[in-house]
Amino acid sequence: MSEVKKIATRESYGNALAECGKEYPNLVVLDADLAAATKTSIFKKAFPDRHIDCGIAECNMTVIGAGLSTLGKIPFVSTFAMFAAGRAFEQVRNSIGYPHLNVKIGATHAGITVGEDGASHQCNEDLALMRTIPGMVVMCPADDIEARAAVRAAIEYVGPVYIRFGRSAVPVINDNPDYKFEIGKGVLLREGTDVTIIANGICVSEALVAADKLAAEGISAEVINIHTIKPLDNDLVVASAKKTGKVVTVEEHSVIGGLGSAVCDILAEKAPTLVKKLGMQDVFGESGPANELVAKYGLDAAGIYRDVKSFL
């Protein structure tokens, strides 16, 4: 396999903010003493007056974002997913979601690929939490191109948005010149007839590799990238499930409440289909190198290949 370009989506996040800063003078970025890690430091360097470090006080930061938005600012509230969606859940729900304010939450270091920091910092629940809030747009981009597009789309969209970014470098897969990003529109990456693999975030590139391996054995897997978990691309999911009759979801997140659950919700209603949910199986993560953790919890290409085969 030729050398694939790899970039962490948190890096894409920082770059996208800096890219958009000039175009959108109302764009402001808030951080909670993690600018070097969330990469909002890139924006800070370009626009120091519009970068607000709130210190280690995520709940306060979240609602300061809400207050700023009422004056016409477009705030990006940035911290680790654990704190953005976890610690400050009620602030997001009551002070951003309920009044439907134009606040964007840029949550980095999501999932087990946080790695060595361990379970306390590996948030596998954020998409589930954010998805329950009425009117929230919830996105989990797969690579650098998609992450930057998601940031731009979030700025252009008026209303609350949650975007999940990762700590570890992931391959660039959306370098197709026809690639177009639209909130709520999934991307059909590979057509197939035997099984549908629906993935998001870091699992998308792994799913594509798994599909190659399955193809070598005569198994035709359709691969769909669902970068927006809410609103979900119901049409794409339902059509594919009807075509293949079997669905496997793959996410770096708990299988409770995330992508797998969202897919099951719509399929149960529109096209009852057998679904296998790959992800964190109701367990906490642990310390270790990101790639080893991904392998241990079966979210790498080998794990996806193995689980799809046993499912069929």
Place this chain on the structure above:
Amino acid sequence: MNNLELQKKANEVRKGIITATHSAKSGHPGGSLSATDIYTFLYFEEMNIDPKNPKMETRDRFVLSKGHTAPGLYSTLANRGYFPVEDLKTLRKLGSYLQGHPDMKHIPGVDMSSGSLGQGISAAVGMALGAKMDGAANRVYTLLGDGELQEGQVWEASMFAGHRKLDNLVVVVDNNNLQIDGCVSDVCSPYPIDKKFEAFNFHVINVNAHDFDALRAAFKEARETKGMPTAIIAHSVKGKGVSFMENKAEWHGTAPNDEQFAVAMAELEKAGEELCQK
């Protein structure tokens, strides 16, 4: 507006609070009544607002951090002309825009949805910061309960406001010393309140919450204070203006029944008549 006129307005606001909570058969009269004179001073004297243009960009902002005393805010807004006083009777009813806690999406004059304690002050801080970033003249006022000071987020917000020298921000604490479970000082004491805000680099003013001369002086002092936010610790009487509700924790979140409603309204009518004879 002179003090007598303010007193008359405040008396009307109190009638609206009693009417609304009686009609709703629930709600929070105690803390609405303790804050009535503060609401009245802010909306009839202090703030740059226009009831005919509730979204006016240059307006001052108010965030009711202690959102449960919405009946006090709604009655003030109604009496100030944002919406009909008659609508106060729809408080908390299905289909009414007057939600149990402030809802900025549907209530004219409400600048921020609130109700979950400790969050409103952060929103106000965000507004004050935004105005500063724009070099705009908007001032931002937020009203907190003294029990609310037990929420840690209040101090996160205060630390930030002091650090950022937000002198366009005024934090008012309605210090009636009562919360649901009893005296604030018995449940989990926030005292000394003034020293705490001082420690977070606020200019602090202690004031009698029911004395319009004192409120006038305090808000003037706040406006003249540069380089730091102001905290006004307003010493108040919970249930103020309705004799049987005064200084009683049980009136925190209980609505008057028909009989209590009649007694309370008779008291307020009498107080209003006395003011008219002054």
